[in-house]
Amino acid sequence: MSLIHRFPDTVSLDVSGGFTNPFRYVPHPLVKEAAGLVVARLEDDISEGRIPDCVCRGFKEGKMLGVLVCRLPGDGSIGYLAAFSGSVGGQGDIDGFVPPVLDLLEPSGYFKSRESEISAINRKIEDLEHSCGLESLQTALLTAESGKDREMQAYRLKMAESKTRRQKLRMECRDEDSLSILTRESQHEKAELRRLRQSWDKRISEIRTRLESFMSEISHLKDMRAEMSEELQRWIFRQYMVHNASGATSSILDIFTSEGIFPPGGTGDCAAPKLLEYAYLNGLQPLAMGEFWYGLSPDTAVRTQGHFYPSCTSKCGPLLGYMLQGLKLEASDERTGVPVVIHEDESLVAVDKPAGMPSVPGLDGRISLQEWLTERYGGNIHSIHRLDMDTSGIMIFARNEEAAVELRRQFEEHMVRKTYHARLTAGPGGQGMRPGERGRIELPLSPDYDERPRQKVDRTGGKPAVTEYEVAASYPDGTADVIFHPVTGRTHQLRVHSAHHLGIGRPIKGDRLYGGAMEEERLHLHAFRISFTHPCTRLPVTFESSESDFDR
Secondary structure, three states, X not given: OOOOEEOXXXXXXXXXXXXXXXXXXXXXXXXXXXXXXXXXXXXXXXXXXXXXXXXXXXXXXXXXXXXXEEEOOOOOOEEEEEXXXXXXXXXXXXXXXXXXXXXXXXXXXXXXXXXXXXHHHHHHHHHHHOOHHHXXXXXXXXXXXXXXXXXXXXXXXXXXXXXXXXXXXXXXXXXXXXXXXXXXXXXXXXXXXXXXXXXXXXXXXXXXXXXXXXXXXXXXXXXXXXXXXXXXXXXXXXXXXXXXXXXXXXXXXXXXXXXXXXXXXXXOOOHHHHHHHXXXXXXXXXXXXXXXXXXXXXXXXOOOEOOEXXXXXXXXXXXXXXXXXXXXXXXXXXXXXXXXXXXXXXXXXXXXXXXXXXXXXXXXXXXOHHHHHHHHHOOOOEEOOOOOOOOEEEEEEEOOHHHHHHHHHHHHOOOOXXXXXEEEOOOHHHOOXXXXXXXXXXXXXXXXXXXXXXXXXXXXXXXXXXXXXXXEEEOOOOOEEEEEEEOOOOOOHHHHHHHOOOXXXXXXXXXXXXXXXXXXXXXXXXXXXXXEEOOOOOOEEEEEOOOOOXXX
């Protein structure tokens, strides 16, 4: 099967502007068209039995797919490529999808050979850790230690009773020979206690020596496994050679080490680098790209079938940064409005932040709301809380240290009541929500370190995150306006609770991080009301911003 796919004649092939910024983008219409064609072909192959069952299961369980719209050499026509991240059902090369940059699944290759050796060590470690010999030694040690404690305690109790008896006899008897016998009896009991302790210590020491020998062998095997795994990782990343649009070539290892870091496992196996590398090797000109989810949603990261997501930053950040050299990227959306001061006094200022303005100074050079206020008022402007750059709405800043301390305390103790307005995307098949519908979402969150700055649901190590909501309006296209009351204030809490399938299951419109950006539009999330106790007057206050501009 050809890996370069053609669009139907009915599709407009207009491609203009720069190449997709894979870390912040709205999918190009041709990218969305290509994604639909890939899914349709994949589902036909699954229904017709043209791919193995293990591959079918792999796709259905959930997989990130990608498409690259490109111009073909020669006639300059436009087509597209498709790829998937990692492997599917144990296979890395599947008809219709571009091959991996480096095929690590070749049975006779170096990787599989070394992987087999590491697997053998894993099995040996597992056999030792679950062996009867190790278990019997661990049981023997526990039995001996408890036996020593019991016998020593019983003997000490006997000695205490003997001591009481001897003290009574000494008070009643003055005969030197009898007193000497009592002294020798005491000395004998003390010596017997030492012999008893030494006997148990010797027995326990012998068991521990045998157990330590057992554990030493396991530790040695684990060290060997770690060394072999690290060596294999370095070999992999030396073999992974990639190109960029300028015609340069580099190994993944060199790309990452030039930035002082080591590549994470799996680097180079995502869909985006596969697509770009195939295009460069075959003389194709990349025009637009996108990555989207297919299959079941996981319970951690936000992933919904058919939704597009930015490339991961840990694996693809440095790698795509290199591979995109020589391509002109599309211009970033820098649109932002002007902040509006709603209230000001000696203690604080309430201001309506426009979408696209950072709350506090960052590294990208954009002027932040805190800097804007500092220029306006002079002196110290203290940041108390934050809104995402793409979120609009009301923020509170303190104008002196005393007010800052008090306001931060109220935020930390969940004494501040915040209200947000959001417009959510339609559900599957354009499904809408019922006005008046209420709910409470409790999904703990933690940073997704592979996908920064995104957050994920984490039921083991995440921090509690609670959101209450009410549906305010529903529209014919399936979208809905929702009022959010966050009980806690975790990073991206409303965005994750909206998009995750264990939450509402509908991303906020325009959310490029969590699958809600299908058109060129702002993030439809607006903080429009905040209530707290004034740090100076100690009276309750409520500030409201202007109406959200979702329809403008």
